[in-house]
């Protein structure tokens with residue numbers, strides 16, 4: 001998915017990764033993208049709470065020497081000031097314990113290091129991006145029915161407020177567009193409709209099912225009319241000083 005963000009690739013090429021930590025690595029999509037753009041790392045560490053996702057990341061990134069950590073407990077078993085660069089990519093809206101995660105990232109980053117935050121936003125979106133945003137909100141709602149913490153996406157202002165409240169200084173910021181063409185494509189629309197149907201049908205025994213189906217119908221109508229693409233991302237380079 002990150003391949004569609006050409007402007008993100010440019011930002012990443014300019015990083016001096018050094019001792020590098022990807023926090024919330026998931027299945028390794030972002031880490032794979034970073035390592036394809038930039039080889040300025042000395043060490044690579046990747047943390048997540050979900051062991052199944054980390055298995056996928058290990059498989060995807062088998063050619064790299066990466067220290068994977070699966071742990072819910074903070075602080076992690078890592079020394080303070082260990083990292084020159086920490087990335088947090090599309091993970092903010094998955095964090096139930098934002099305050100303690102930011103305290104941990106501030107403990108782990110070197111005094112002159114950079115914490116890079118990149119996150120899809122929900123404001124000022126073109127129609128195809130709105131389709132994705134609404135699809136994502138449906139997925140987040142289903143995750144919550146399963147007891148998984150997953151919020152909808154935030155506005156750029158909400159994210160900047162969170163970062164400032166966490167005591168990080170925003171050194172630079174950019175809104176990075178998705179370069180994908182957004183003309184409705186019949187095959188893609190049909191595939192997305194199947195994904196949306198499968199997502200809702202799996203909840204058919206829940207009392208929330210009718211409401212989910214209604215939301216799904218409305219998203220599919222929007223999808224057919226405007227197509228879909230992943231929303232623009234807010235990119236923040238932050239420091240602790």
Ligand SMILES: C[S@@+](CC[C@H](N)C(=O)[O-])C[C@H]1O[C@@H](n2cnc3c(N)ncnc32)[C@H](O)[C@@H]1O
Pocket residue numbers: 023024025026027028029030031047048049050053072088089090091094095096097101
């Ligand atoms: C949407 S995924 C992003 C994965 C990756 N950064 C990427 O962009 O390809 C968000 C990840 O955050 C992880 N996560 C949620 N809370 C976490 C926490 N407290 N510590 C570490 N990872 C966490 C989830 O398990 C999930 O894999």
